[in-house]
Amino acid sequence: MLKTFFSLLVCLAAFSLVCFALFLFYSENRKLFSIASLNRETNPEESAGPTGRPGKSLDPCADVPPNLQGVLQVEFRTNRTLQDVRNHVGPFLQQGGRYRPTSCRAKQKVAVIIPFRNRYEHLTHWLYYLHPVLMRQQLDYGVYVINQDGDGVFNRAKLMNIGFVEALKEYDYDCFVFSDVDLVPIDDRNLYRCSDHPRHLSVAVDKFNFILPYATIFGGVSALSEQQFLKVNGFSNTFWGWGGEDDDMSQRISYRRMFISRPDSVTGRYKMIKHKRDSHNDPNPRRIQKLRETYSNMDKDGLNSLNYTVREIRKDLLYTFVTVDVQADVDPDVSVSEFNQSKSQFKTSRTKNVSNLVSPAIHNSKAL
Numbered sequence: 168m169l170k171t172f173f174s175l176l177v178c179l180a181a182f183s184l185v186c187f188a189l190f191l192f193y194s195e196n197r198k199l200f201s202i203a204s205l206n207r208e209t210n211p212e213e214s215a216g217p218t219g220r221p222g223k224s225l226d227p228c229a230d231v232p233p234n235l236q237g238v239l240q241v242e243f244r245t246n247r248t249l250q251d252v253r254n255h256v257g258p259f260l261q262q263g264g265r266y267r268p269t270s271c272r273a274k275q276k277v278a279v280i281i282p283f284r285n286r287y288e289h290l291t292h293w294l295y296y297l298h299p300v301l302m303r304q305q306l307d308y309g310v311y312v313i314n315q316d317g318d319g320v321f322n323r324a325k326l327m328n329i330g331f332v333e334a335l336k337e338y339d340y341d342c343f344v345f346s347d348v349d350l351v352p353i354d355d356r357n358l359y360r361c362s363d364h365p366r367h368l369s370v371a372v373d374k375f376n377f378i379l380p381y382a383t384i385f386g387g388v389s390a391l392s393e394q395q396f397l398k399v400n401g402f403s404n405t406f407w408g409w410g411g412e413d414d415d416m417s418q419r420i421s422y423r424r425m426f427i428s429r430p431d432s433v434t435g436r437y438k439m440i441k442h443k444r445d446s447h448n449d450p451n452p453r454r455i456q457k458l459r460e461t462y463s464n465m466d467k468d469g470l471n472s473l474n475y476t477v478r479e480i481r482k483d484l485l486y487t488f489v490t491v492d493v494q495a496d497v498d499p500d501v502s503v504s505e506f507n508q509s510k511s512q513f514k515t516s517r518t519k520n521v522s523n524l525v526s527p528a529i530h531n532s533k534a535l
């Protein structure tokens with residue numbers, strides 16, 4: 168009798184020991200999990216949402232964002248200041264033009280990249296219209312204005328490559344929308360997202376009577392996922408001046424057996440801000456010849472050959488402003504006063520001679 172009692176007691180002790188061990192193991196795991204999630208939450212990049220709520224605990228956002236308005240009223244002939252825009256959309260933004268929805272987990276993390284020089288008035292309109300659109304589209308996004316420093320020949324494509332690299336240094340973006348600063352969508356159903364194939368968004372621009380000018384066009388506003396962009400080695404860095412770089416990208420895409428995806432011509436309507444041709448951005452006379460060389464050049468000219476120097480990174484509430492030296496040749500016929508006319512509200516350093524600019528802080532994206 169006593170023996171049975173003892174063996175029962177031993178069994179009970181053994182059982183409680185196992186229970187205790189299990190409990191310890193479980194709570195240890197819990198602790199590990201909670202430490203991991205705590206780390207995530209305290210990471211400033213991860214808790215970028217205005218409410219500070221961790222994105223992980225939210226349900227994914229709907230495929231079709233529920234609060235879209237469809238056709239929008241867009242008007243550029245008004246006096247609008249950056250402060251107006253800050254008052255208008257600022258309360259919803261984080262420094263650097265960052266936003267994420269608070270009620271659901273965004274489907275994509277989108278870096279919007281704007282190649283830029285001396286178009287502050289256009290940027291104001293762009294920010295005024297695009298921030299509310301991107302918010303309604305429930306994107307986890309950031310706006311990166313990549314500003315070419317100095318008076319050298321403009322290089323739109325290189326600025327976009329730089330935007331890709333610099334945005335990725337800040338956050339784990341998975342989609343990259345490259346947008347001209349003078350293009351504003353007039354339908355918010357045109358989602359600034361990436362899809363299975365590189366996407367051309369500005370398909371029906373008022374300047375071209377809302378007609379796609381040609382089938383392979385990829386300029387204006389386009390979206391590539393990180394994988395798609397890496398697959399084509401980014402844009403070419405060697406298109407100086409106006410034209411060709413977008414067609415070169417279009418060819419890269421087809422050489423890598425991808426297609427161009429587009430919204431329909433009603434959803435894809437845009438208004439372009441009217442402007443004169445910029446100085447130091449004349450049509451590139453070599454562009455036609457260069458487009459015959461895309462196939463042989465694309466593996467050696469792109470992200471893996473990108474060289475530039477960051478002059479300044481400035482965080483505004485509405486955008487991240489990255490001023491870069493793209494190592495351009497300086498046009499000898501530069502009219503400096505013309506270039507500096509509307510620069511007063513932005514501080515950038517201007518350099519005349521590129522050979523002075525070789526600095527130790529040259530970024531090379533070969534590390535990618």
Ligand SMILES: [Mn+2]
Pocket residue numbers: 347349439
């Ligand atoms: Mn334009």
